[in-house]
Amino acid sequence: MTEQRTPLVEMKNISISFGGIHAVDNASVDLFPGEVVALLGHNGAGKSTLIKILSGAYKRDAGEILINGEPVHISNPRDAKGYGIETIYQTLAVADNVDAAANLYLGRELRTPWGTLDDVAMEAKAREVMGRLNPNFRRFKEPVKALSGGQRQSVAIARAILFDARILIMDEPTAALGPQETAQVGELIKQLKREGIGIFLISHDIHDVFDLADRVSVMKNGQVVGHARTEDVTKDEVLGMIILGKVPPKAIAGPGAMQTA
């Protein structure tokens, strides 16, 4: 049934190279509304690079991006945000020296009728959003630098969902977190999924994401090894895809699949 619907995002035959190295080579992935797709692979497999093309941080050399079936042109992070694509980066990408509200609205500040920053309104909205995400969060006046890893993470997530994202990209969302905070992020992902947001989860550790994902796409050496529905494959089979590029019978092989001949 899902196959009949138009994908929310479709990245077709994307390639990019840096100084002769094909970081991403002819890769295609897609994402449907309310779906969580885990993008797996070793460090350096090209998953972060592929997703940075979608979020506008890199420009692709070849291939096309379709959103709701329409080809779109994304050449910088502002373009991506214009299409409702929000990204939570592995490095969190927060400005350490300003407070939570300033980070939430960075690049999209609320302004008073006179064109000055409306800090009070931004802080009020920040308190509201953070209250929903992480009710224990109290430190609104301090620079983000003073916060713990989990608190910084909630700031980064709050920033992504504040502006009605339709497509959420999470690059190693739980890498810096303790078990309790990881569980919180898991809950949040389920909640966002119910709201119909499509989510790309990027990880090199399948245990983090296997239970959250509807589908997995595995990358190796810049190429897509294959796609599979999580209910059709086991963790071991996915590990085989990640490590060897071996595609299990129920998965759809991609250009990077191990040649069996």
Added chain:
Amino acid sequence: MANTTIATPSSSTLKTQGSALQRFLQATEIDTRLLGMIGALLIIWIGFQLTTGGLFSGLFLTPRNLWNLTVQAASVSVMATGMVLVIVTRNIDLSVGSILGFVGMIMAITQAKILPPLIGFDNPATWIIALAVGIALGTAIGAFQGMIIAFLNVPAFIVTLGGLLVWRAGAFLVISGATVAPMDSTFRLMGGGAEGSIGATASWVVGVIACVVIVASIINSRKQRKRFGFPLRPMWAEYFLSVVGCIMVLIAVWVLNSYYMPVNLAKKYAEAHNIPWPEGGLQIPLGIAIPVLMAVGIAIAMSFLTTRTRFGRYVFAIGGNPEAAELAGIKTRWVTVRIFALMGALCAIAAAISTARLNAATNAQGTLDELYTIAAAVIGGTSLAGGMGTISGAVLGAIVMQSLQSGMVLLRIDTPLQSIVIGIVLVMAVWLDTVYRGRAK
């Protein structure tokens, strides 16, 4: 000391007393760093007062010296406000002194050589044309350097080091090293002096307006916080801040109004205004000097720019994490260009002040000013690692630098020794700041 004498055996009372200061600082939301800097400045002032003849007869804390101090600090203070933004974004501008020299020279040539044949000598529009030419040129030079830094990825240190040489040589070349004088009489008001001060009445008016603004902004901020139900400062803290702010403004005005025109100038003034010369002489207060008003106005405008506008927010975000700012969709390169353009414009204003004060432009004008400007910003708490700094701190830093210089001149310390002291103070200030930051973490 008082704590120990009245200390009770129970440690809990001590604790509450210790936190009384903390509670006070928290309630009033006073920046402890700024407080520390004001404290350091007071120590410097009192130190010079004691060494120049004792607490009551010293030469330093006299209206005359303080008045001169404000005028002398104006030019560096104007540039330091811009240098804060440059350093906050992890850049540096070594060319400000040379830009000051070059732009000052061009402004002087404009009003002394180019304009008189065209619109006549001492035309009322001369000063404004000269100033506009200067600001446009300064902005263009800054923007040009900024573009090389932002779009060609040449480090700011190198670009502005090149600028340091180029614009200094340019100031020499345009008129083959000659000194250009005199300046237009209206233009000269920007340099201060007897004519370039606004007098007692106007100074009081400025002081009262400043008080009204302080109270109004405190009321407004309280209203804003109420609107969204944020925690409010206790009422006594609001009163305390209003009263202290107003008293400080009024004391400053009173000091500047206590400096009277020197006798021969006053005589000239009396003749020019047909005032009979009385027996005991005339005491005409100078009031706030125009360059000081300009510097204060620019400091307020720059504070507003950094804390209340999008541009200012972006400057700090870029300083904190350039990559995050870029990913958040900020056009970081254009922000860099605008910062350097602004720095250029501020150099032009500083050039106007110093050219007007000298009543001439020389090709050596502003030599070493880049170092004083950077030192003022850094002493004022701007972190060279980026992301931190305040305009008020930089202005205080400029005053600290100027205080050290004036004080040492009053003490008749040799110039090389002055440089040694200033160099040591700069290093110590940054070291203390590092210690403070280490503790704050």
